[in-house]
Amino acid sequence: AVERTLSIIKPDAVAKNAIGDIISRFEKAGLKVVGARMMHLSREQAEGFYDVHKERPFFNDLVEFMISGPALVQVLEGEDAIAKNRDIMGATNPKEAAPGTIRADFAVSIDENAVHGSDAPETAEREIAFFFGDDGVCPRTR
Numbered sequence: 283a284v285e286r287t288l289s290i291i292k293p294d295a296v297a298k299n300a301i302g303d304i305i306s307r308f309e310k311a312g313l314k315v316v317g318a319r320m321m322h323l324s325r326e327q328a329e330g331f332y333d334v335h336k337e338r339p340f341f342n343d344l345v346e347f348m349i350s351g352p353a354l355v356q357v358l359e360g361e362d363a364i365a366k367n368r369d370i371m372g373a374t375n376p377k378e379a380a381p382g383t384i385r386a387d388f389a390v391s392i393d394e395n396a397v398h399g400s401d402a403p404e405t406a407e408r409e410i411a412f413f414f415g416d417d418g419v420c421p422r423t424r
């Protein structure tokens with residue numbers, strides 16, 4: 283089915299000037315950018331977005347990293363977009379990411395891992411609404 287998923291190009295990848303290369307990988311895989319916002323997240327936004335992780339030991343480091351510089355928040359659309367995006371990203375820990383994936387090529391550590399992608403339809407819906415609300419994403423054309 284055609285799905286939408288939330289993608290974040292994180293501050294480490296933005297700082298490396300890798301935005302174009304990463305979007306090119308999404309587009310070559312058939313995913314379309316249907317929403318995009320360049321954002322320097324506030325602490326409140328980062329904490330709210332990653333609320334599900336707030337009891338985890340890495341939460342504070344995750345928030346500090348996500349507010350360390352600008353990030354590109356996007357909505358990607360395509361056939362099986364959620365799983366496809368996760369395949370293109372590779373494993374959360376870049377040391378375990380398959381060759382040719384974004385995290386294998388751009389990430390240095392599990393903390394600074396270049397990209398985020400929604401992991402399921404329910405989280406995609408929540409995450410898209412978190413950043414875009416009812417506004418800012420292109421309407422479906424197909």
Ligand code: CMP
Nearest residue numbers: 335340344374392393394395397398399
């Ligand atoms: P992301 O997909 O954005 O979701 C939460 C982030 O927390 C994850 O990518 C990692 O960058 C970071 N993180 C740090 N340590 C861990 C860990 N042990 N397990 C999962 N995520 C972690």
